[in-house]
Amino acid sequence: MDYLYDGSFDGLLTCIYHNYYLEKADGIYVQELYQPALLIESYSVVTNEQLSSRVYKAIEDKLSDESLHHIYHAFLSKYVDRENIILKYLRLGFRMGPRIDSYHTHPDVQPLHKIARKVTTEVHRFLGLLRFTDNGSFLHARLAPDHNILCMLADHFAERLRNERWIIEDEKRNLAVIYDGMTRNRGSKQRHWYIICLDAPLVYPAQGCDPYQELWKLYFNRISIESRSNPKLQTQFVPLRYRGNLVEFEPLMNET
Amino acid sequence: MDTMTKLSVLTGAAKYDVSCASSGVSRGNMGKMGSTRECGICHAWSDDGRCISLLKVLLSNDCIYDCRYCVNRRSNDLPRASFTANEIADLTMQFYRRNYIEGLFLSSAVEKSPDYTMEKIIKVLTLLRKTHEFFGYIHVKVLPGADPVLVRQAGLLADRMSVNIEQPSEQSLRLMAPQKTLPMVYTPMAQVRDEIRLYKEDRKRLRHTPRYVPGGQSTQMIIGATSDSDLTILQTTSKLYETFGLKRVYYSAYVPVNQDSNLPALATAPPLLREHRLYQSDWLLRYYHFDVEEIVDPVHANLETEIDPKMSWALRHPEFFPLEINRASYEELLRVPGIGVKSAQRILRQRRLAAVSGDELKKLGVAYKRAQYFITCKGIYGGSQPFDPTKVRTILAPQPQATQLSLF
Numbered sequence: 027m028d029y030l031y032d033g034s035f036d037g038l039l040t041c042i043y044h045n046y047y048l049e050k051a052d053g054i055y056v057q058e059l060y061q062p063a064l065l066i067e068s069y070s071v072v073t074n075e076q077l078s079s080r081v082y083k084a085i086e087d088k089l090s091d092e093s094l095h096h097i098y099h100a101f102l103s104k105y106v107d108r109e110n111i112i113l114k115y116l117r118l119g120f121r122m123g124p125r126i127d128s129y130h131t132h133p134d135v136q137p138l139h140k141i142a143r144k145v146t147t148e149v150h151r152f153l154g155l156l157r158f159t160d161n162g163s164f165l166h167a168r169l170a171p172d173h174n175i176l177c178m179l180a181d182h183f184a185e186r187l188r189n190e191r192w193i194i195e196d197e198k199r200n201l202a203v204i205y206d207g208m209t210r211n212r213g214s215k216q217r218h219w220y221i222i223c224l225d226a227p228l229v230y231p232a233q234g235c236d237p238y239q240e241l242w243k244l245y246f247n248r249i250s251i252e253s254r255s256n257p258k259l260q261t262q263f264v265p266l267r268y269r270g271n272l273v274e275f276e277p278l279m280n281e282t
Numbered sequence: 283m284d285t286m287t288k289l290s291v292l293t294g295a296a297k298y299d300v301s302c303a304s305s306g307v308s309r310g311n312m313g314k315m316g317s318t319r320e321c322g323i324c325h326a327w328s329d330d331g332r333c334i335s336l337l338k339v340l341l342s343n344d345c346i347y348d349c350r351y352c353v354n355r356r357s358n359d360l361p362r363a364s365f366t367a368n369e370i371a372d373l374t375m376q377f378y379r380r381n382y383i384e385g386l387f388l389s390s391a392v393e394k395s396p397d398y399t400m401e402k403i404i405k406v407l408t409l410l411r412k413t414h415e416f417f418g419y420i421h422v423k424v425l426p427g428a429d430p431v432l433v434r435q436a437g438l439l440a441d442r443m444s445v446n447i448e449q450p451s452e453q454s455l456r457l458m459a460p461q462k463t464l465p466m467v468y469t470p471m472a473q474v475r476d477e478i479r480l481y482k483e484d485r486k487r488l489r490h491t492p493r494y495v496p497g498g499q500s501t502q503m504i505i506g507a508t509s510d511s512d513l514t515i516l517q518t519t520s521k522l523y524e525t526f527g528l529k530r531v532y533y534s535a536y537v538p539v540n541q542d543s544n545l546p547a548l549a550t551a552p553p554l555l556r557e558h559r560l561y562q563s564d565w566l567l568r569y570y571h572f573d574v575e576e577i578v579d580p581v582h583a584n585l586e587t588e589i590d591p592k593m594s595w596a597l598r599h600p601e602f603f604p605l606e607i608n609r610a611s612y613e614e615l616l617r618v619p620g621i622g623v624k625s626a627q628r629i630l631r632q633r634r635l636a637a638v639s640g641d642e643l644k645k646l647g648v649a650y651k652r653a654q655y656f657i658t659c660k661g662i663y664g665g666s667q668p669f670d671p672t673k674v675r676t677i678l679a680p681q682p683q684a685t686q687l688s689l690f
Contacts, residue, residue: 128631131642154325154335158380165379183381185310186317186418190379238376241289245377248293249338250328253537253552259331263324274326274382 028068030057031109035101038109039078041071042116054109085116090124099142099149102174111137149178155264156183157273158192159239161230165192168271176203180219193228197271200224239273246274283363289373291363295343295354296389298539299502300532304335304384304419306497307441313415316378316385318441322419323384336387336421337377341365341402345391349448349459351507353539354391364393367406375414385419385441386410396427404432407439421497424474426466433470434477434494442497442529445470450518454508457544467501471526474499478527498529505560506553507536507545511583513574516563520574523567533560559585566591569623570616588679593619596656597671603656604663608637620653640664652678 027049031037033056045051052066062068085094097115100108114134119126129135148171156179158165165187176196180203183192188207195202205219269275305322324333340354342364348356370388377383388406393399403422410416422440424433437443445467449455452464474495481494501522505515519531535552538545563585566572570592577591578584586594596603596619605614607629615626625647632638632646640659644650654664655674667673 125635129635130628130632131638131645136645150321150323153319154323154381154384156381160380167381182317187315187379188311189314238373238380241286241373242377242380242382244286244290245293245337246326246328246334248290249297249334250330250332251297251537252330254330254332254535254554256331257329260327260329263327263331263333272326 028052028060028063028066029054030060030068030070031055032057032073034073035098036075036078037071037073038101038112039081040074041109042081042113043074043077044069044071045113051113054113056109059106084120088123089119089126092127093119093124096127096138096142099145099178100138102178103141103145104173105141108141111141114138145173145175145178148173149175151268152179153182155268155272156194157271159273160236163191165190166228167192167194168197169194170197170267170271174199174201176201176221179203180205180221184219195224195228197227200227202228235279240279243274243276243278247278285369285373287361288363288365288369289339291361292340292343292365293338295360295391296338296340296387298353298534298537299338299387299389299423300534301421301444301500301502301530302333302335302338302387303421303442303500303530306529307419309417309496311417313411313417315375315414316416316418318385318417318419325381325383335384336419337374337383337385338387338389339365339370339373341370341388341390341399341406342393343391344393346394347392347459347461349462350540350542350544351448351458351504351536355540358540367402367409370406371409371414371416374410374418375416378416378418383418385421387421389423390425392425392427396425397429397432400425400428400432400436404435404439407436411439419497424470426462426470428470430470430473433473437474437477437495438492440495442500443474443495444500444502445474447501447503447518447522449508450503450510450515451508454510458504458507468526471499471501471522471528475526499526500528500530500532502532502534504536505533505557511578512556512560512563512585513578513580513583515560516567516574516578519564520567531564533557533564555587556585559587559591563591571613589675590619592617593652593678597675600669600671604658604669605656606661607643607657607659608633618653618656620649620651620656622647 029041029044029051031041031054038054041051041054057070060068085097097112100112115138118132118134126135130139152169152171152175156167156169158167176194179194183194184205191207192205193202200223201221202224203219203221303322304318305320307318308320309318311317322335324335326334328334343354344362344364345354345356374386388403390399390403407420407422410420420440421442421444422436424436424443424445426445447467449458455462455464478495481491484491503515522528522531535554535557536546537552538548538550541548563577566577567574576595585591596617602617605618612626612630615621615629628646629638637660640662643653643659654666655669657664
């Protein structure tokens with residue numbers, strides 16, 4: 027039996043629940059992307075938060091926080107096969123218990139660790155590589171990450187840019203995080219950011235040139251030491267695919 | 283002079299400072315803007331592949347000193363500039379808002395006197411911390427010779443402080459920076475060390491004790507401007523870690539900027555490979571439980587360039603190998619070339635469940651190409667060749683570049 031779900035984490039966990047209490051799953055797929063196979067039946071799972079929270083708690087109790095962390099990050103990755111990697115990992119995990127993450131080389135554990143690590147690495151990268159532009163009414167950042175990492179970035183910026191209003195827009199997935207600095211109270215633990223789906227990329231009337239952007243480009247050029255030039259090393263840290271949204275790789279307006 | 287020109291001049295003057303770390307402090311946003319992460323965050327990488335984490339500028343490049351190696355020495359004919367406190371604070375805040383930087387690295391040439399300059403630095407820090415309520419990372423240079431009271435004031439505002447030792451020996455320092463002496467460097471270093479300890483003790487008992495240099499202190503020295511051997515450099519490094527509890531010692535391959543009879547010629551390329559090997563040795567000291575004497579000794583006073591220092595040690599100590607991966611202690615595992623801190627920890631975790639085989643080592647992130655000659659897994663020797671230091675050396679040393687023969 028193939029389980030089909032709506033693409034949410036709760037949906038995935040509901041499928042895991044059914045795998046144990048309804049019928050063993052051959053595979054779990056996102057409904058929209060599913061290509062029916064000839065001999066395998068499929069079943070569209072209705073996301074049920076009660077069931078999913080039971081699975082969530084089971085992972086916390088019987089495995090560990092570390093496992094949960096790995097699973098969630100793997101879920102955010104772009105790989106089509108991620109649900110089945112998670113399923114295999116959990117099947118082994120519920121048998122082995124919290125020791126599972128020590129078993130790095132097990133064929134059911136390693137793939138999960140691998141894709142989870144790719145996501146954590148990208149999240150960390152974008153904490154630095156995100157660039158806001160000030161358009162007069164709010165700060166706006168665009169990014170095109172490999173994985174669906176928006177929700178992992180939001181807390182960090184809600185903390186440090188607490189009094190600002192900002193939007194972080196994922197160009198690839200047409201998603202955006204919106205944070206309205208005005209509503210956040212000091213000391214309250216509640217997060218005041220939302221993730222919304224966009225119909226089209228955000229556009230607003232072009233602003234005049236931002237002087238700080240020019241200063242930053244100037245700084246970026248001046249800080250490098252010519253006799254140590256090492257573009258290969260630079261590309262390792264800032265792959266070319268990220269550079270479209272990095273203002274420092276645009277030429278200076280007026281070369282001084 | 284407008285901000286654009288000032289930034290251009292004072293960035294160009296600051297770029298030879300190496301440190302750009304924003305790590306070691308974990309703090310939420312307790313004011314209007316800014317927070318710090320324990321791991322530090324790099325925001326950009328410049329054309330030379332070095333990371334940009336902090337806005338690294340000089341407050342002024344108008345120096346009274348005439349250190350021979352320095353771009354900003356008094357006798358150089360250069361455009362001179364000084365930022366005002368407001369200009370720097372504004373740049374920092376605006377860059378930070380746009381997520382260009384993780385904070386500020388403020389250094390300065392000695393303008394008029396160390397005290398005068400230090401006071402100006404403190405003014406910038408106060409403006410940022412108190413007026414703008416900025417809680418991002420601040421790294422500040424301590425100017426040798428500044429008053430202890432000023433050093434303490436700066437320490438209460440900054441996350442990390444550093445006093446540059448510049449040269450690994452007294453003799454080189456005298457040659458390169460005639461107006462500086464080693465005690466001028468060691469005095470503030472000792473003061474910061476003692477005060478870090480003091481404030482930490484107080485904080486255990488009194489919750490509201492302010493934090494003092496929570497990110498610890500660091501220093502940097504220039505490599506290749508004088509004839510000091512790697513032995514001298516590493517001995518000084520190790521002494522700095524032990525005596526002053528430094529977080530980091532940075533090495534800076536000397537880029538010739540001045541014509542001077544005591545310095546390498548202007549066209550000399552910076553000794554980048556040597557710098558790299560020194561950093562590798564520095565890691566051995568800090569994370570791999572090595573002693574300086576194991577890395578370099580009077581007979582081998584300089585590090586080998588073809589192979590890394592750990593491999594070099596391993597080849598000089600064949601009696602230590604091969605090592606059984608499933609029995610070796612953590613410290614022993616760290617001695618194997620090709621096994622790092624992460625992979626050693628993974629080996630420890632996994633072998634509690636089952637003995638580790640050679641194939642699994644590769645999956646654990648071990649550089650098996652190098653490690654194979656030094657280990658056995660479940661009693662089986664891993665190498666494709668019997669362990670013979672000279673042979674292993676020829677296999678692992680980089681092959682000389684093949685060049686096209688000329689036809690004529």
